[in-house]
Amino acid sequence: MPTDTQFRPNSQTTDFGKRPAADVIIVGGGIAGLVAALRLSTSCQVLLLNKGGFGEGASSLWAQGGISAAIGDDDSPELHAADTIRAAAGTADPEIIGILTSRAPDCIASLQEWGVDFDTEDDGSPALGREAAHSRNRILHIGGDSTGRGLMETLCAAVRKQPTITIRDHCVAEELIVHHNRIVGLYCRNLKTADTPAEALFAPAVILATGGIGGLFEVTTNPSECTGEGLGMAARAGILLADLEFVQFHPTAMHVGITPAPLATEALRGEGATLINDRGERFMVKVHENAELAPRDIVARAVWREIHAGRQVFLDCRTAIGANFESRFPTVYQLCRNAGIDPARMPIPVAPAAHYHMGGIATDRNGRTSMQGLWACGEVASTGIHGANRLASNSLLEGVVFGAAAADDICRHLAKRYENADRSDRGSSILAPHPLPASRFRCYDAKISTLTLARLRQLMSANVGVVRQQESLMATLHELDGLIAQIGDKSAMAANMLLAARLITEAALQRCESRGGHFREDYPTPNPTMRHRSFMRLNDDIAKRSPQVIA
C-alpha cells in the first residue's frame, strides 16, 4: 500500500467527474467509523463525514456497560463464542462469532495503543465485570459506567492528530451513487446550509458506519442521530440486507418523559436491583428462573405486559446498591438526578425501549457488502454475530473488530487497484458516471417531514415493537407506503427513515415465529424450520419499493 497519496481531500468540488474526495469516505463517527479511520490513516487519505459535531450523536458515546473480551485467566475466546451463540437464539453464524471472539484480545490491545485507559484492579490488571448471559468476567469498562465516553474521547483525539484524516462535521450522507454496479461515491449535504444542493463526493471505497435505527421508534435509548438512514440508503442502492426483523428492546430505559430515554444499565440488575410493579410485586420471579437476569427479550416482554396491563414498572436499587449508587454508577446517578430521582432512595420508573439492531446491511468477514466499492461496519452492518439476540457488550467489540477488518480489506483492495496506475493517474481510476445522475432529493429535512416522522415513530413503537402481530404489521406497511408516497423526493432524511422502517416491518411480517428479539403474538414460539437468517433486497424496480425476500 503506498504511503503518500496523490489525493487531496475535498479537491473534487470543482472537478467532480474525476477527482476523488479521498481514498476512502467513511460515513459515521462512532466507534466503528473511528477505528476504521485510524486503521486506514497510515496508508490512505480518509474523509470522515458525521451528521453531528465530531464525537457527538453516536450511540458509542452513550455505552455504559462496557466492551467484552476473553482476557481473564479463566476465560477463552471459545467460551466467549459459546456464550454469544447461546444468547443469539439459533440464527447466529458461528464462524463469524469465532472471528469476533478470537480477535477481541488483540483489538483491546490496539485500543490501549491508541491511548484507551480501561479501569484496573489495585494490582494494575484490567478490572473485568460480568453481565447477564456471560459465563465469565470479561467486560472491560472505563470510569465505571462511562465506557462509551472514555472510548470516544480517546479515539476522537487520536483521529484529530492524523493529518491524513479530514473530518466534515454536520455533513449528512443522503444517497449512494451507483455506477456500473459499483458504489463510486455519495451525495451529502451540509446541515448548516441544508437548503443548498446536495454535493457529490467520489472515492474508490465508501464505508457506511451510520449506527442503529432506534430513532425510528418513539421510545428509544439511541441518540436522535441514529435513524436508520444508512440502511435506507443501502436499500435504495439495491444492496443486500439481513435479519432486519431482529431489534433488541432494552427492558429498563428510564420512563421519565425524556427523549431519548436514558438507560438504566443492565449492570444494576447484575448488582441485585429488582423489578417491581406499582403494587410492589417482583413480577420477574414468576416469569423466569433467573428472574431479573433472564435474557433481555424475556425481561422486556414481561415489563411490556405489566405496562400494557395498566401498571407502572420500577427498577428498585435501594437495597442492592443504595448509598453506593453515586460512586458505583455515576452516569446513571446523574441521569436519575436530572430527572428528579434519587435512585439510592427511590425506585426508578422504567419501560422497554428500542436499543439495538441485530439486522442491517449484510456483510462478510471483511465488512464487504453485496456491491463492490461499499463496506459497512458497526451497528448498521449485519455480520451474523448477534443472531436474533445480542449478548450485552458485544456490539462495541463488533465495531472495533469489523471496523478494523473493513479497513484492512480496503487497504488490500486499494493496493491492488493502484498497483499498475501511475500515481498521478489515481484520480481517474474512479469510475465516475458521465453525466452525473442528479441527486434524488430536494433537501435533507423539510419542515413537512416533522409530522410524518412523529407518525412513523408512533407506528413503529406501537406495531413493530416488543410484541408484534400480523394485522397491525400489515396496517403499518400500508400506512408507511402512504407516507413514502407523500414524502417522495422532498426530504432525504424522511425518505431514508421511512424506507428503513418499511423494510424492518416487512421482515417482521415475513418471520411467522418468535425468536430472540422478534416476538409475534400470533406465532408465539420458535419454528425449527425458520432457524436461519433472513435476507432481503429491494427489487430492481425501485419505484415499486417492493422488497424481495431471498431466504
Ligand SMILES: Cc1cc2nc3c(=O)[nH]c(=O)nc-3n(C[C@H](O)[C@H](O)[C@H](O)COP(=O)(O)OP(=O)(O)OC[C@H]3O[C@@H](n4cnc5c(N)ncnc54)[C@H](O)[C@@H]3O)c2cc1C
Ligand atoms: C444508551 C446505550 C448504551 C449502550 N451500552 C452498550 C455497552 O455497554 N456495550 C456495548 O457493547 N454496546 C452498548 N450499546 C450499543 C453500542 O453503543 C452501539 O451498538 C455501538 O456504539 C454502535 O457503534 P457505531 O459506530 O456502529 O454507531 P454509532 O456510535 O451510533 O455512530 C454512528 C454515527 O453515524 C452518524 N450518522 C448516522 N447517519 C448518518 C448520515 N446519514 N450521514 C452522516 N453521519 C451519519 C451518527 O451521527 C453517529 O455519529 C449501547 C447503546 C446505547 C444507545
